[in-house]
Amino acid sequence: MQSVFMKARASLEAKGVFAHGAVPEAIADSWHRCLSSGLNPLGDPVNAVLSYQELRETRQRNERLIALVRPELELLSNQIAGTNYMTALADGDGVVLDAIMDSEFDASECSSSIRVGSIWREDLRGTNALGLALHTGETSMVTGGEHFFAKHGKVSCVSAPIFDSQGQIVGLLDASSEVAARQFHTQALVSLAATNIENRLFVDEHRGDHIIQFHPREEYLTTQSVGMISADDDGRITGVNRRAGEILQGLELGTVNAFADLFRGGFGAALKPMASGEVIRLVDWLNSTYFARIRMTRRHSGASGAKRAIALSVPAVFSMTNVSDAPVFRDDQVHNSLRLAVRSARLGSPFSIVGAPGTGRTTLAQTVHDELHKDRPLIVVDCRTANALGEAERLMADILGNGDSDAQTFSVRSGGTLLLEQLALIHGGAAEKLAQVTNRLLQLKNGPGWVIISTADAGAARQGDWPSHVKMAFSHLTQMAVHLPALSDRTDFAQIASFILAGISPGHRLSNTALEALKKFKRPQNLKDLTNQLRVLAVQCPVGVIREEHVERHLGQSEIDGQACSRCNGNPAREAKCQEINRVFRQCNSNVALAARKLGVSRNTVYSHIPD
Known part of the structure; x- marks a missing residue:
């Protein structure tokens, strides 16, 4: 009689659907991700392998990791020694960097695909222990028919992630065999070996x-x-x-x-x-x-103790559930600006926040307000749109306590924060009304205090058409200024990007290489542009780790539109074909399988022309 799992497996292969409850949850989720990526369980996995030069450079980047892991890899091989086995180390991108196998496994069909330089991400190789551990950040075991591709059904494997001291996956330890029975015992040994490696890496770092x-x-x-x-x-x-x-x-x-x-x-x-x-x-x-x-x-050697x-x-x-709700202010200049802003607000002194668009001026003002009196009103006046005198009069009447008492929700007596965004752009009667209310708030001596904060673009010219009494009133608001740097000049880019992404999609994480790729983009709108880019990645990428190739594929297209890949440059015929492949690839929202079907070519052909 066919087991429940085998029925689900047969349904997956025949119809592309299966009963989720009949398959272990982690495997079922992986199968769904593979189906969403357009993979066919009866088809051929992408034989993704680095070139000799790429492998050489990757091994050089991971030279210290390989040296630390090799003794543990040899010990693990001795512990599970018998017949038909392999142990391997992969980097944080799923590339096999080192492997030890016995003669029987070396002669098997599996060894031809599991070799140094091969890439074992889920979107290329389907459900496998290396790819699953890379996606979940947990020790994973995939046996026989649990692999997405039927061609991998003869092997069983266990893989454990290796974390560095900043919580990033820097490597994966794997043990594979065609003998499934021994894998439950092997799982404990692999997990222990990964822990030993993490501790050695920690001490070394x-x-x-x-x-x-x-x-x-x-x-x-x-x-x-x-x-x-x-x-x-x-x-x-x-x-x-x-x-x-x-x-x-x-x-x-x-x-x-x-x-x-x-x-x-x-x-x-x-x-x-x-x-x-x-x-x-x-x-x-x-x-x-x-x-x-x-x-x-x-x-x-050479350490100076600095x-x-x-x-x-x-x-x-390893602490994803502990993401703070507080914005990130770890850059030294930004942290100093926040400190000065809070000190000014506590003393009742108005101040201005100066920075380019999207540098976090409003966020800094909101943080100061929350620090001092979160339970009181925060009134935001956008001076770009407050130039209609009627709107300004209504707003100022409310603040001064002269408005309709039924509609009034705050007054000068309540205390709070008045945020004047782009103060230099207000003019006419609205400027005079605003000067009147700021003078009134600054003259308050007793009762709840008001914090007055203005914002300005870095390098913006001062307003020149204000009457003298308005200039005098506003000069009190801009004597003290704190400055925010552009995002490209901040040292806490990684923390900012991780914080924003966690708010968009808690299930996604950015790899170190993805963060480095993100840093290279120009962003006129700073944090606004970064937020929009992270939303694109959250939509386009499966839940899990977002990697460098995802960033280049989904965000780098605007920089390479109309260009052929390096292999096709210089040959007009090949350039035209390459540009056509990239055009269809973009239209298919970077779905390789769908683009291949529309073009009538193999997935490997598409992969060879799109950005790495």
């Missing part, structure tokens, strides 16, 4: 910092299940390992910057006895107790 090991039970301080946090000499956190995120569950690791944000008692008081070799007790802000010690390390605090990525992959 943070040799110049203080590495604090902690655990609720003292005897576990010498095991691989220990939590680790690194901090500089001032107690600023520079990294955490994945186990620390699990132990400190309930504390928002994605938003903390200092040791004191996690534990009571201060960093200096804890460091002194640990530096002497003592095991101490730490108490976190949820009153949980841990044993802790310093892990003694040998600094990298401070190098690195803000944790927001959100870290």
Whole structure:
């Protein structure tokens, strides 16, 4: 009798649909993603393999990772040794960098596709353990018929992600065999090996910092299940390992910057006895107790001990549920501007926020308002549209308390924040009304205070047609100015992009290479343009990790429209064909399978002409 799973498998192959409940949830979700990508379970997976030069460059970029993983790979191979097996290391993009296999597996059909340089993302190879672990960030096992492509049905594999101290997947450990029975035992070994590698990477990356090991039970301080946090000499956190995120569950690791944000008692008081070799007790802000010690390390050669605090990525992959609702102000200049703005507001001094369009002027003003008196009114006047005198008179009458009492929702007596956007653009009678109300608010001595904030474009000319009394009134509003840099000049781009994407689609994450690709785009509207680009990526990309090739494919088209790929440049006939393939590819919203069907060519042909 055919099992429920095999019936679902048969339905997938025959009809392209299946009963979701008959398949393990993670596998079912992966099958759905594969179907959405236009893959055919009875077809051929894309034989995606890097060229010799591309593989050489990829291995060079991951040279340190390969060196650290190789001993663990050999140990894992010895632990699962028998017949017909392979262990492999892939990078954070699913490219196999190193592999060890026995002679039987090497002679099998599977070995021809699972080789160094091959790419095992889901959208290319269908459901497989490497691709699934890369997508979910969790240890994954895919056996036989659980693979999307029928051609992969003979092999079973287990894969575990390797995270760095910023919560990004930097590699994947895989064990594959044509003997499915041993994979449940192998899964535990692969997970343990990945943890060992993560801890070795953590220590190697943070040799110049203080590495604090902690655990609720003292005897576990010498095991691989220990939590680790690194901090500089001032107690600023520079990294955490994945186990620390699990132990400190309930504390928002994605938003903390200092040791004191996690534990009571201060960093200096804890460091002194640990530096002497003592095991101490730490108490976190949820009153949980841990044993802790310093892990003694040998600094990298040439290390000078210079401070190098690195803000944790927001959100870290292993603490996605702890994304803060607060905007990101980790750039030094922006953080200083926020500090000065809050200080001015507390003293009742008006100030102006100066920056190019989309640099976050309104967001900064909203943050100041929330910091001081979130429960009071925030009144926003867009001076570009407030030049109609009737509209200005109605608004000012409400603020001054002279309006219709039935409709009035705030008054001068309530206190709050008055935000004047693009103050330099108001003129005529509306400017005089606005000057009248700001004078009134500035003259208040008793009762709830008002914060008056104006915004201006960087480099904008001062308004020249105001009457002298209006100029005098507005001069009080612009004497103090805080400046916001363009997005391209900010040092917290990665945190900003992750924060915005989490608000658009919590199920998506950006890889390090995707962030680097995003940085290269010109954005006249700064954060507005970035938000629009991230919305496009959230719509176009399957839920999971957004990678560099996704950014280039879905956002890079505007820069290459009308151009042929590098392989076709210089040959008029090939250029015309290449441009046609890219035109249809764009019309199909970057769906390779659909474009291939419309053009009557193979998917490989489309892949060879579109941006990498």
